[in-house]
């Protein structure tokens with residue numbers, strides 16, 4: 125029997141951001157090989173356009189992650205997904221920066237703790253508003269909890285370990301940029317693919333440098 129029709133989507137420009145980020149890390153041939161392996165030939169040399177149409181099924185996003193691991197091994201795939209996430213950030217900033225308000229001078233002048241709060245909420249709001257990914261934020265004295273309640277990266281995957289490395293890389297790079305060059309500990313501690321209720325990424329609010 126055929127799979128049921130997909131219900132949740134990323135917009136084209138987010139698919140574009142992921143494929144451009146991946147291309148920066150493994151090259152065009154690498155991306156094409158991963159797309160072949162994921163049985164997604166429609167994107168080969170055909171990156172999604174610059175628009176907000178919700179056409180990229182969550183299943184496509186998770187198949188890309190899965191194929192990255194199949195092609196490069198679990199360890200290699202994990203490292204490449206992290207680097208892809210970091211590389212995605214600059215394309216994301218280009219696509220979404222003005223909407224986020226994070227490129228305004230007023231934002232740049234805020235104190236670090238406020239920037240982390242405002243920046244993380246703006247980023248979560250972007251996912252909630254423009255995509256079917258659901259994110260909520262909790263905070264304690266030391267950490268920001270980035271809680272993904274509906275996650276495209278590990279959509280319908282079953283893994284032994286946490287699997288949403290691209291999100292970790294994206295958050296690391298966002299934090300680096302928001303803080304003007306500081307490095308933060310970012311770690312996925314729960315993952316739906318592993319049987320947890322949410323994909324939760326913990327961000328230590330105190331930078332390492």
Ligand SMILES: [Zn+2]
Nearest residue numbers: 275278288323
């Ligand atoms: Zn996930």
